[in-house]
Amino acid sequence: MDVVFPLYTSGFLDSTTNLWLALLIGIMFGFILERAGFSTSAHIAPLFYFRSTLVPKVMVAAITTTATLIFLGVVFGYIDFNNIFIPSTYVWAYLVGGLIFGVGMVMSGWCPGTAVTGVATAKIDAIFFLLGLMFGMFIYFYLYDAYEALREFANSANLGKFTINKLFNTPDLRVAYIATLVMSFGLLAFMIVMKKIADKKGDE
Amino acid sequence: MGRVISIVGLILIISAGVLAAVSVDYETQLKKQQEISFKYIKNAKEALEKGDKQQAIKFIKMAIKSYPDNKEAYKLLEQIYKSESSVKETKPLQPTKPQKPAATEEEEEEELGC
Numbered sequence: 001m002d003v004v005f006p007l008y009t010s011g012f013l014d015s016t017t018n019l020w021l022a023l024l025i026g027i028m029f030g031f032i033l034e035r036a037g038f039s040t041s042a043h044i045a046p047l048f049y050f051r052s053t054l055v056p057k058v059m060v061a062a063i064t065t066t067a068t069l070i071f072l073g074v075v076f077g078y079i080d081f082n083n084i085f086i087p088s089t090y091v092w093a094y095l096v097g098g099l100i101f102g103v104g105m106v107m108s109g110w111c112p113g114t115a116v117t118g119v120a121t122a123k124i125d126a127i128f129f130l131l132g133l134m135f136g137m138f139i140y141f142y143l144y145d146a147y148e149a150l151r152e153f154a155n156s157a158n159l160g161k162f163t164i165n166k167l168f169n170t171p172d173l174r175v176a177y178i179a180t181l182v183m184s185f186g187l188l189a190f191m192i193v194m195k196k197i198a199d200k201k202g203d204e
Numbered sequence: 205m206g207r208v209i210s211i212v213g214l215i216l217i218i219s220a221g222v223l224a225a226v227s228v229d230y231e232t233q234l235k236k237q238q239e240i241s242f243k244y245i246k247n248a249k250e251a252l253e254k255g256d257k258q259q260a261i262k263f264i265k266m267a268i269k270s271y272p273d274n275k276e277a278y279k280l281l282e283q284i285y286k287s288e289s290s291v292k293e294t295k296p297l298q299p300t301k302p303q304k305p306a307a308t309e310e311e312e313e314e315e316l317g318c
Contacts, residue, residue, distance in 0.1 A: 001250055002243035004266075010244075011262045061214055068221035075228045077236040077243075082270050172230040177221060 005073060009083040030117050039117040041109025041125055048106040050194040060184045067184075071177040081173070091157035108132075241271030248280060257284055 004010045008018040036058045037043045046052035073079030105111050110118060110129045118126025143150055164176040244267035251260040261284060267277040 001247050004240055004243055010266060011247075011259065061210070065214065065217055068217050071221055072224055075224050075233055075236055077239045080240050080266070080270050081237070083266070173233055174225045174228070174230075177225055181218065181222075 003078075004083075005079045006083055006085075009085070010080055029113075030120060033114060033117045034121060038114040039121045040123065041118070044111070044114060045106060045109035047191075048102075050191070050198040053188070053191050053195050056188050056191040060188045063184050064181060067177055067180045071173060074173055086161040086163060089159040089162040090155060091159060093154045093156070104133075238271045238274070241267045241274045241277065244270065245274070245276055245280065248277075252280075252284070257288070260284060 001012070003012060007013045007021075008015070013021070033039065037054055038058070043052060043054050047055045070079060070084070074081045101111075108115075108125065108129045110126055112130075112133060115126045115129045115133070119130060144154065164179045165171060165173070168175050168179075244263045248260040248263035248267065251257075251263060261281065264277050264281045264284075267274050268281075271277075
């Protein structure tokens with residue numbers, strides 16, 4: 001049988017095997033996050049004050065590696081691009097949600113993924129963060145069910161599967177790949193410059 | 205040392221990607237997408253040989269999704285559906301009453317009593 005990725009959506013894995021594989025990949029992901037220094041809030045909060053470039057460095061390395069491997073997989077015929085899951089873009093919900101997410105992240109020094117790594121390495125603040133996160137989710141689900149206005153807002157401005165290719169109105173994947181590289185390294189360069197400026201101000 | 209290896213690894217991976225972006229044009233991307241579609245067809249045939257029609261249909265639908273102009277996929281799907289319907293048609297058909305030939309205008313007038 002000729003294997004095509006992603007394995008589950010392409011019909012090569014049953015849901016049980018898929019879930020076991022997800023658990024294994026999740027453990028590996030957590031281990032890498034921990035080794036990258038993401039299991040302590042002291043490394044994440046300084047990002048927002050331009051005092052550390054650890055997070056953007058790791059993120060850019062992860063994004064560019066993944067983008068490259070997906071791009072190579074598609075152009076060499078091993079990945080079926082049509083079967084890759086792409087969530088829909090809800091503009092207003094994403095903007096408001098992103099703002100709340102950012103405020104929560106700078107206040108606590110955790111994001112949901114790193115907090116799980118923090119709990120695994122017995123960080124008390126990560127446990128409180130995750131409890132707060134679950135409480136917030138519970139409240140949101142309740143409000144979402146109760147208020148029509150919130151449902152309308154959350155589902156408004158739905159752009160569907162809005163990709164870089166759709167933005168540039170071209171099916172050529174090279175555009176998306178190069179744009180991803182440019183944006184990622186541009187963000188990293190911006191963060192490095194901002195850190196240098198912040199360090200200089202700190203010295204004065 | 206680990207840091208150096210990571211940076212060198214990242215540079216190598218991205219270089220491979222950029223090299224591919226320079227050398228692989230859109231036509232080649234389309235051809236590869238078609239190749240994936242034919243991989244699904246091959247898998248569908250293998251599933252059919254094993255007697256797993258549902259899995260075969262799943263693969264064929266994937267093949268059509270990745271390359272909608274894949275004629276072989278439609279033919280194979282037609283074959284599967286035909287074989288399924290022929291199994292269902294093994295019931296003896298009920299005898300039907302012979303239908304009347306279509307009435308002429310004059311006959312219709314007679315029937316209506318005009």
